[in-house]
Amino acid sequence: MNRRPVESRSLVYAVEEAYATQIPVGRHPVAMLDLAVPADGVDANVHPTKREIRLQRERLAFSALQQSVRATLVQTIGIPAYGEPGRRPASMPASPFAGSDVPMFPYDQSAGAWGEVDRPLLGTLRILGQVGLTYIICEGGAGLYLVDQHAAHERVVLERLERDMGRHGQSQLLLEPVVVTLPRAVRGDLDEYVAALRDLGFSAEPFGEEEVVVRAVPAALRPRHIDGVLQETHEALDEEGAGPGWRARLAVLLSCKTAVKAGQRLEVAEMQALLEQLDEANLCNTCSHGRPTAVLLSHSRLEREFGRR
Amino acid sequence: MNRRPVESRSLVYAVEEAYATQIPVGRHPVAMLDLAVPADGVDANVHPTKREIRLQRERLAFSALQQSVRATLVQTIGIPAYGEPGRRPASMPASPFAGSDVPMFPYDQSAGAWGEVDRPLLGTLRILGQVGLTYIICEGGAGLYLVDQHAAHERVVLERLERDMGRHGQSQLLLEPVVVTLPRAVRGDLDEYVAALRDLGFSAEPFGEEEVVVRAVPAALRPRHIDGVLQETHEALDEEGAGPGWRARLAVLLSCKTAVKAGQRLEVAEMQALLEQLDEANLCNTCSHGRPTAVLLSHSRLEREFGRR
Structure with a gap:
């Protein structure tokens, strides 16, 4: 200083x-x-x-x-x-x-004159396919790219959630309202919890002492199975304990529980869409837990591996 | 002892x-x-x-x-x-x-009770595609397999050459005989060189003092461009120098010069055939120069790479 x-x-x-x-x-x-x-x-x-x-x-x-x-x-x-x-x-x-x-x-x-950033647009890579129903394998000029589908989608969802924060016009009305129980870890903070959900783009209200009724969800989350997603999110929050950071963790947990899982079969078009969405994200090289979304097996590394040089 | x-x-x-x-x-x-x-x-x-x-x-x-x-x-x-x-x-x-x-x-x-050999049949793997026009990418139960197309084909050709050695019935007659110059490194050994070619399944005769006429080639080699293949083989032999091991090296060089190159586009059916042929080879894990034909990127390695565990 x-x-x-x-x-x-x-x-x-x-x-x-x-x-x-x-x-x-x-x-x-x-x-x-x-x-x-x-x-x-x-x-x-x-x-x-x-x-x-x-x-x-x-x-x-x-x-x-x-x-x-x-x-x-x-x-x-x-x-x-x-x-x-x-x-x-x-x-x-x-x-x-x-x-x-x-x-x-x-x-x-x-x-800033950063020098070139060596991240290609993943959406322009040639998709070879999915391995172990977990990794998307693509080819680019620099070599073989491996993309973790869950990590990638988690980042995409998180960035969308953050981008849409406060823009309630983006919410999607549910066909039927969903009632979920307040996480035990934030018990007593019902109003604050409902406010946190609203910040994220939910339309939510207290429902009795320990439950919340949700009528609309942020556009970034798919409304399907939102009750299951909220349930899992609450369980994870309870497991980790709440603490002062629980509001920030709420978005991370929602992105994790909403994202495509490992073990889920993806069509080529879905992989393509995911890579393009990841390109739009700012912090696209890690998932919301800091795990890498993509790694590069460069041509020169492959050549060394096979004794080509 | x-x-x-x-x-x-x-x-x-x-x-x-x-x-x-x-x-x-x-x-x-x-x-x-x-x-x-x-x-x-x-x-x-x-x-x-x-x-x-x-x-x-x-x-x-x-x-x-x-x-x-x-x-x-x-x-x-x-x-x-x-x-x-x-x-x-x-x-x-x-x-x-x-x-x-x-x-x-x-x-x-x-x-021998060796314990299980952890080489799967490559021909049963799911082929994802070709990367860098050099590596065949496949998925198997254990993870991602990367196969070097040139190394793999070189081994396939070498084993076929060795298997057919002496079985002249397998030779393929050329439409037109081909005349090639004796490698300088074995100059003076024309008869011995012709005998070596014959052992490999060629139909060959001396043609003057320094040339050989070839009328048929071993089944393991494709007759197309055989003059070019022999020419390259002779140049490589000259470069390395002959020495007492030149007869053994002849087969290795022929397999190398005949095999699919890196940079050659392969259809899925061709990749499939190559993997199946490699399965039939005995010493299938290296090319004739000792480079690996295939490497495995195991699921557990991938999981560690992506911080999944």
Whole structure:
């Protein structure tokens, strides 16, 4: 911060939030941030050694930092090479904010000169077929692409949910309303839970003390079996325990429970549609649990494997 | 030898011969052999320390050993797992000759209790397609199989050549005889070269001092472009230099020059036929240069790759 090392739980949390659903659960990003703020915007006299600081407009800094880190991630997404999942951070730019005169907020997409991102449009690949009813096998210029159908669809659904958040016009009315029991983990927070469902695009109301009646679902989720999906989501929430992050986890769980499963047969047209939808997603290289959606078995790796060179 | 460590260049050579075309050029097998011969069949008084021996029926021992090692290899062929080419010696039996009462020659196939060989019939796999016009991608119970079309076909042709050796009835008459120049590396050995071609199933005669006229080719080779194939074979022989092993190398080179190349488009029916032919080969896990014909990307490896477990 202004060329002085400082600790700030709030900024650390902003970085972790930006990486949410991007790296596997239990892993943490490593980051060094070079931040400049006006001298009168920061109070360094919080701690005797001046290691801690207080920002005047902390909320603004938090959300700007989170958006900036996430935008950088979106820009630098690559498909991991087979055999090194998660180990390659794609082609991270040497300096995301070339020079020090690039303002951090708002993030300016045209300002970054990232170098080429080596993620092809998956929708343009030649689909060979489905293996183990789990992976979609495609060929592209760089080699053989393997796509995890569940991970890919989970990401697609999650991004759609997030995109449509608050746009209630997108909801789909159910033919018959569905009644589900409140997750035990959020018991007592019925109103807050209903509000969370509404934020996601559900039309929902309390129904007695422990139940919720749902009349419409977000467009991103298919209305079929929505009672089953909500039931499974609630069970997963109960299993994991609620905690303060349950609102964010709700969307992740809904995307997971709605997505195509491993073991489900897909027609070529369905695979094609899924790959195209994944191309539209921003954070398309991981599912909402941080697992890779696609890996690349490059031609050069295949050549080495077969002793061709 | 009879429970005493000995050195024998002849037996070492027999083992190396048995591994020929099975391991990459420049690599050597490691073996410990436990041989029992009648006491009066071996002369141990060749060297003061008795480290060297002379076998009475050395030729018989040589060929028996070679056949026995090769038969063991045939029995224990597995498809290497992706990422460990050549490093896994398939499932070698703990003791190929369980007890010491199993006669080495002739090799008794029913006597060996090898444990299951994990090579499926490639012809029964579901073909997904061709990648990079080089690899055939198939699905089987264990996962994703990648087959190198050139390596596979090279092995198929070589085995057919070896099988038909001496069976001249199998030759295919050419519409027009073909004249090719003797390889420079064997210049002066015209008669011996013609004899080598005949052993392989060619109908060939000397034609002047430095040329050979070919009227029929072995059934294993397709007669199309046989002049080009012979020309390339001769060039390769010249490049490598002849040496005493040129007769054996002739078959290997012919199989290589006749086989389907990488970069050649194959129809599904052609891929299917190739896999079935490879199943009929004995030493089907390597091409004649020791490169793998197929590798397996197992389900469990895929699951780890995608963080599914």
